[in-house]
Amino acid sequence: MTTGTMPLTDTAPQPKSAWRNAFILLLGDRFALVSLIYLVLLVTAAAIVPELIGEEGTKINLRQRNAPPFTLENGALYLLGGDSLGRPILPLLLEGARTTLLIAVSVVICSMAVGTGIGLVAGFYQRLLGAFIMRAADVIMSFPSLLMAVIVLYVLEPRAANVVIVLGITRLPLYIRVVRAEVLEIRERLFVESARASGATNLRIIVLHILPVIIPTICTVATLDFAGVMLSESSLSFLGVGVQPPTVTWGLMVAMGRNFLTSAWWLAFWPGLAILLTALATNLLSNWLRLAMDPMLRWRLEGTEGEEEEERRDV
Amino acid sequence: MSEAPAGAAPLLEVRDLKVEFRTGKRVVRAVNGVDFMVSAGETLAILGESGSGKSVSFEAVLGILESPPGFVTGGQARYQGRNLFDLPARERRSMCGRHIGMIFQDPLSSLNPVFTVGWQLSEMVRVHLGASKQEADERALELLERVGIPSVRDRFDDFPHQFSGGMRQRVIIAMALAVDPALVIADEPTTALDVTVEAQILDLLKKLQREQGLGLILITHSMGVVAEIADHVSVMYAGRVVETGTVRDVFARPAHPYTLGLLTSIAHVGETDRRLVPIPGQPPDLAHIPSGCAFHPRCPFATERCTSEIPDLREAGGPGRARACHVLETVIAAEIGG
Amino acid sequence: MLEFLVRRFLHSLIALACLIALVFILGRLTGDPALLYLPENATLKAIADFREQGGFNDPVLLQFGRYVGGIMELDFGTSYRRNQPAMEIVFEAFPWTLKLAAVTVVLAMLIAMTVGPMAAYRPASIFDRIASVLSLAAASTPDFWVAIIGILVLAVTFGWLPTSGVGGPEYWILPIAVLMLKITGTTTQVVRGSMISTLASPYIKAARAKGMQEERVVFIHALRNSVIAAVTIAGDQARGIVNGAVIVETIFGWPGVGKLLIDAIIQRDFAVLQAAVLATATVILVLNIVIDIIYALLDPRIRLN
Numbered sequence: 001m002t003t004g005t006m007p008l009t010d011t012a013p014q015p016k017s018a019w020r021n022a023f024i025l026l027l028g029d030r031f032a033l034v035s036l037i038y039l040v041l042l043v044t045a046a047a048i049v050p051e052l053i054g055e056e057g058t059k060i061n062l063r064q065r066n067a068p069p070f071t072l073e074n075g076a077l078y079l080l081g082g083d084s085l086g087r088p089i090l091p092l093l094l095e096g097a098r099t100t101l102l103i104a105v106s107v108v109i110c111s112m113a114v115g116t117g118i119g120l121v122a123g124f125y126q127r128l129l130g131a132f133i134m135r136a137a138d139v140i141m142s143f144p145s146l147l148m149a150v151i152v153l154y155v156l157e158p159r160a161a162n163v164v165i166v167l168g169i170t171r172l173p174l175y176i177r178v179v180r181a182e183v184l185e186i187r188e189r190l191f192v193e194s195a196r197a198s199g200a201t202n203l204r205i206i207v208l209h210i211l212p213v214i215i216p217t218i219c220t221v222a223t224l225d226f227a228g229v230m231l232s233e234s235s236l237s238f239l240g241v242g243v244q245p246p247t248v249t250w251g252l253m254v255a256m257g258r259n260f261l262t263s264a265w266w267l268a269f270w271p272g273l274a275i276l277l278t279a280l281a282t283n284l285l286s287n288w289l290r291l292a293m294d295p296m297l298r299w300r301l302e303g304t305e306g307e308e309e310e311e312r313r314d315v
Numbered sequence: 316m317s318e319a320p321a322g323a324a325p326l327l328e329v330r331d332l333k334v335e336f337r338t339g340k341r342v343v344r345a346v347n348g349v350d351f352m353v354s355a356g357e358t359l360a361i362l363g364e365s366g367s368g369k370s371v372s373f374e375a376v377l378g379i380l381e382s383p384p385g386f387v388t389g390g391q392a393r394y395q396g397r398n399l400f401d402l403p404a405r406e407r408r409s410m411c412g413r414h415i416g417m418i419f420q421d422p423l424s425s426l427n428p429v430f431t432v433g434w435q436l437s438e439m440v441r442v443h444l445g446a447s448k449q450e451a452d453e454r455a456l457e458l459l460e461r462v463g464i465p466s467v468r469d470r471f472d473d474f475p476h477q478f479s480g481g482m483r484q485r486v487i488i489a490m491a492l493a494v495d496p497a498l499v500i501a502d503e504p505t506t507a508l509d510v511t512v513e514a515q516i517l518d519l520l521k522k523l524q525r526e527q528g529l530g531l532i533l534i535t536h537s538m539g540v541v542a543e544i545a546d547h548v549s550v551m552y553a554g555r556v557v558e559t560g561t562v563r564d565v566f567a568r569p570a571h572p573y574t575l576g577l578l579t580s581i582a583h584v585g586e587t588d589r590r591l592v593p594i595p596g597q598p599p600d601l602a603h604i605p606s607g608c609a610f611h612p613r614c615p616f617a618t619e620r621c622t623s624e625i626p627d628l629r630e631a632g633g634p635g636r637a638r639a640c641h642v643l644e645t646v647i648a649a650e651i652g653g
Numbered sequence: 654m655l656e657f658l659v660r661r662f663l664h665s666l667i668a669l670a671c672l673i674a675l676v677f678i679l680g681r682l683t684g685d686p687a688l689l690y691l692p693e694n695a696t697l698k699a700i701a702d703f704r705e706q707g708g709f710n711d712p713v714l715l716q717f718g719r720y721v722g723g724i725m726e727l728d729f730g731t732s733y734r735r736n737q738p739a740m741e742i743v744f745e746a747f748p749w750t751l752k753l754a755a756v757t758v759v760l761a762m763l764i765a766m767t768v769g770p771m772a773a774y775r776p777a778s779i780f781d782r783i784a785s786v787l788s789l790a791a792a793s794t795p796d797f798w799v800a801i802i803g804i805l806v807l808a809v810t811f812g813w814l815p816t817s818g819v820g821g822p823e824y825w826i827l828p829i830a831v832l833m834l835k836i837t838g839t840t841t842q843v844v845r846g847s848m849i850s851t852l853a854s855p856y857i858k859a860a861r862a863k864g865m866q867e868e869r870v871v872f873i874h875a876l877r878n879s880v881i882a883a884v885t886i887a888g889d890q891a892r893g894i895v896n897g898a899v900i901v902e903t904i905f906g907w908p909g910v911g912k913l914l915i916d917a918i919i920q921r922d923f924a925v926l927q928a929a930v931l932a933t934a935t936v937i938l939v940l941n942i943v944i945d946i947i948y949a950l951l952d953p954r955i956r957l958n
Contacts, residue, residue: 031786139668142888142941143934146896147914151930154918155679227793235900238797239915254798261805272798279793287789379861381853405866412864419862424855429877429953439863474953490863 032288035281042278046097053091060085069266081266083257092248093270100249100275103164104230111168112222115175120210122176123183134180137173145170146235153241160243167232171225178221182214216293223286227279234275250275324395325352326498326530327376327415332390334368334375337383343601345371347554348390350628351532353547355497358524358531360545360562362538362577364598368554369534370420373500377411378404394498413443416491420503422483426475432459432486433471439493458489462519481512485519492523498530505540517543538581542566547635550574553599553609556628560636570631570638572614608641616642661945665938672934676927677720729928739928743910747932749819750902750909754894757829761837761890765883766876769844774871776849785845791838796897800831800904817906828905832897836890840883847882851875881952887944891937 069081069089080089118137122130149166156162186209236242237251245252250271257268334346346368353359361369374380376392376399392399394414399407419425427435436458437451446454452471459467462485475483484504491499501520505513521544524531533545541548541562548566549559550573558571569575576594596613599605605612611621618641626639704710723729729739768788772781807827808816814823851857852875860874861867899911906912910929917926 135664135667138664139671142665142668142892142938143672144892144895144937146899147930147933150899150914150918151676151926152679154926231793231795232896234795235797235896238795238900239903239918241918251795251797254795254801258801261801262809265805268798268801272795272802275795275798276790276793279795280790283789283793374858377862379858381858408861408866409864412862417859417862419855419859421855425859427856427860427874427877429881429951430874438865442869443864476954 029284029288029291031284035284035288038277038281039285042097043101046094046101049094050091050098060087068264069270080270081264083267084260084264089266089270092253093250093274096248096250096253096271097274099160099243099247100230100233100251101278103160103167103233103243103249104226106164107167107171107229107233108222108226110164111171111225112175112218114168115172116179116214116218118172119176119179120183123180123187130180133176137176140170141173143170145232149232149236150239150241153236158241158244160247163233163236163242167229167236170232171229174221174225175218178217179214182217183210186210186213220286220289220293223282223289226286227282230275230279230282325354325393326395327532328352328391328393329372329376330391330393332372332375332392333388334371334380334385335388336385341602344604345385345554345601346375347604349549349551349554349556351549351556353498353530353532355530356524356528357547358533358545360541360548361532361534361551362536362541362548363551364536366553366598366601367551368601369551370502373417373502373532373534377415377417377500378407409443412439413494414496414498416493416496416499418484418487418491418499418501418504421507422480422487423475423507425487426483428475431472431474432478433473436486436490436493439490443494454493455489458493459486461523462486462489462492463515464489480508481515484508484512484516488516488519488523492527495527496529498532499524500532500534502534503536504533506535506537513540520544538566538577550577553604554601555609555639557610557640558638559628560632564632564636568632570636571640572616572642573610576613608639618642657949658942658946661942665942669935669938673721673724673931676930677717724931729931730924732922732925735922739924740932742925743913743928743932746908746910746913746929747936749907750898750911753825753828753832753901753907753909754898756825757832757836757894758890760829761833761840762883764837765840765844766880769841769879770848770871770876772841772845773848773852773875774867781845784841788838788841788845791834792842793838794834796831796834797900797904799834800827800901803827803831804904817904819907828901828907831904832894832901835897836893839893840886840890843886844879844883847879848875851878881948884944884948884951887947888941891940891944895933895937 069079078088078090080093082088083092118133122133124130145167148170149163152166153162233242233249234251234254237249238255240255242251243249253271254268254275257264257266257271260267329349329351331348331350332346333344333348336343336345349368349372351359351361351372361372363369371380371385375385375387378399380387387400390400394410399411402410426432433452433455436455437448440446440451440454441448444451456467456471459471464470464482464485470478475486478486484507488504491501504520505516508516517540520531520533523529531544533540535541545562547560548562549556550565550571551557552573558565558569558574560570565574566578569578573594576592580591580593594613599609599612605622607620607622607624608614608617608626611617614621620641624641626641628637628639630637727740729743731737732739732742735742768784772784775781804816804827807814814827818824848871852871857870857875860870865874895911898909899914901907902909902911903915910933913925914929914933917923917929
């Protein structure tokens with residue numbers, strides 16, 4: 001009896017490096033690509049430009065009082081206009097970017113870290129502790145965050161640190177739920193059983209086995225959450241219960257610009273637009289991340305030629 | 316190409332059907348030029364493993380293929396002489412729903428969970444026959460009785476999750492027969508059921524076919540089911556038909572190594588001294604189908620020619636009997652120990 | 654289903670109790686409560702008197718008991734600004750917010766339930782792409798900014814609409830439009846996503862095989878399932894509306910609970926602040942229970958188990 005021993009003439013595609021893969025996937029979604037570029041530019045500008053401009057950016061210059069935007073006659077710095085004291089808006093905007101982004105990132109990181117920790121505990125010690133944690137998380141989730149933040153910041157001082165704490169707490173339940181759900185699912189899987197059978201302690205199991213698997217999901221949730229945090233913080237600043245002057249955030253700039261709406265609309269316009277664009281970019285990017293992380297949906301991003309023809313057809 | 320028995324015009328005639336799936340840059344040729352034919356009162360079984368393209372073929376014919384990512388890239392599907400692929404979408408949808416009933420594999424996921432069983436059943440009558448709600452409901456009750464659902468009036472307003480698996484499958488059959496189709500396509504109708512229920516369902520299908528003179532296409536991977544109720548069988552492998560003929564003929568004298576392999580890998584009643592021989596290897600990944608005859612890596616008779624030249628489906632041994640294999644018939648006859 | 658609802662109800666009671674305790678703690682134990690109630694330039698004597706009269710020098714537990722007792726009788730203290738019981742003030746403001754919220758929700762749902770399925774029906778088409786980006790943008794917008802720009806353009810520059818206040822229909826347009834943004838954007842996205850995955854499920858394929866035309870499949874067979882998905886997020890959206898109402902009412906001078914809240918902060922009227930927060934939270938909790946009921950009714954798998 002002869003067996004077919006001829007090798008298959010088709011060979012499977014070679015695996016590529018992770019970075020190259022990510023880049024190709026990114027190309028598949030033009031919105032996400034543009035968003036990423038925008039965010040990188042924003043962060044770079046916010047980090048570097050204020051240093052470069054230095055004193056010029058904050059000098060009061062009454063000749064440029066209420067300078068209108070879109071004209072270069074007052075110099076490049078005044079491209080976005082000047083405020084009632086003649087200070088250029090552009091550097092102020094980047095200052096505000098720093099604070100706004102820093103606060104948002106801090107909130108996300110803190111709530112992610114703490115929330116993950118609590119979620120892990122809730123997932124592992126399911127019985128009493130876990131149930132209690134979930135009830136507490138539900139309670140937190142059922143209050144409107146702005147309301148809570150407002151009343152807390154009224155009582156305590158409105159400072160950046162307090163804002164971070166309050167917003168962080170309102171975000172906790174999100175991570176707790178997601179992490180706990182993942183932990184519960186993973187616990188059922190064989191490799192955890194085998195690790196336990198070979199004598200690993202709980203902590204070891206958590207760190208070595210469970211954490212690496214849930215990190216992608218947590219990151220997706222975090223990026224999704226970022227925009228919401230930024231919007232919340234801006235609302236708080238706008239209402240006057242967030243950070244106080246002289247610290248400046250975009251929300252605060254909108255509030256300050258509100259008084260000059262009819263005379264100098266650009267004071268309120270640019271910071272609000274910045275919030276919108278940044279939130280939108282983050283949301284687009286997190287949508288992309290969700291697709292890219294899910295092996296079953298990833299094909300939607302590979303190969304852009306297919307997408308143009310892709311309309312629903314009855315075949 | 317198999318010929319129809321003299322005098323019976325085919326209900327459904329599929330020729331050279333080709334279906335591709337494109338996901339990003341990957342192209343999978345799920346169906347590679349298949350022919351089928353079934354006439355009224357006949358049962359054609361499509362036998363193959365999962366991934367052989369059997370379900371996809373008929374989803375493509377009925378126009379319910381997920382597209383994208385699936386695309387029909389060639390062929391015709393003639394229902395009573397008219398090519399379904401030429402019809403405008405709306406007409407085709409309506410015609411197929413009205414004249415071709417479909418029974419799906421998993422009855423739970425084929426029924427909409429938020430509508431009652433009665434509503435889903437009478438919808439067929441309301442939409443296709445323009446009946447009033449009352450008339451349609453009456454008809455639906457009749458149908459449920461016919462397929463053997465007990466206390467139909469009580470169960471009419473129940474939801475799918477309140478039925479057992481076997482009952483749900485009966486509901487699906489009732490839905491497929493609701494407006495008296497001429498042809499019924501059953502995709503693995505008994506796979507999700509246990510053995511006793513399977514027997515009941517098969518009996519039901521046979522009985523209904525006799526009563527109404529339906530054409531029946533049965534898609535399955537189980538040879539037992541084929542032997543039970545089919546008249547003709549087409550064996551599919553990796554998107555192609557590799558053998559076709561009457562059930563009796565094909566099972567008694569298989570003319571393709573794959574069919575032979577299938578038969579020798581299962582136990583037959585009464586045999587006590589034959590070793591079961593599974594087919595070595597795995598069905599191919601449809602994105603990377605082997606060159607030449609797709610079966611050659613697993614075939615004990617493969618020759619040089621088999622690795623490079625795709626065998627055509629050729630008539631062998633009488634009308635309606637065909638196979639796609641380069642290796643001579645005599646070799647296989649010798650193997651069976653004739 | 655009954656068990657499900659009872660559990661949720663008890664749950665909400667616990668949440669309410671926690672909130673009451675939290676507000677109490679915030680109000681009494683984070684420094685001198687008198688400073689919260691009195692204006693910033695109050696004399697030391699006024700502060701001391703206030704502490705005596707308000708019973709703030711008594712042991713904490715006693716204060717808490719009185720506090721809870723007061724709540725039971727809907728007595729949240731008197732507003733020092735307006736010399737009215739705080740609860741009365743809140744009750745006057747509530748209907749305004751409710752009216753605003755109700756219209757907003759209805760409009761938002763209508764839009765989401767039409768645009769969502771239409772976009773999901775032809776995914777990656779021009780309509781879908783535009784709809785997706787627009788709804789995402791709507792969900793990413795800072796509402797206070799849109800409100801301000803809206804006022805600037807539509808009210809000040811063109812004079813088509815009033816800048817603030819209440820009155821005929823034209824006073825409603827901007828506040829509703831701004832309040833609607835986020836909830837419409839999010840709900841449309843959710844409905845669209847849910848529709849896309851529903852449209853890929855086996856029973857939809859079966860419905861097509863049954864010969865149902867695509868409109869019927871999308872708007873009857875599939876949408877029913879997605880309504881359930883939309884209701885699931887309705888709880889979050891309700892919270893979003895409350896958050897949004899605070900901003901919108903403040904900017905547009907709409908005399909609802911949101912504006913009351915912010916005014917109470919500016920005027921340092923803690924009695925009203927407490928009352929407003931607790932009242933709002935209660936309404937939200939009740940709303941959540943109602944949403945759970947609707948959800949249980951809509952999904953037969955829950956209703957009949």
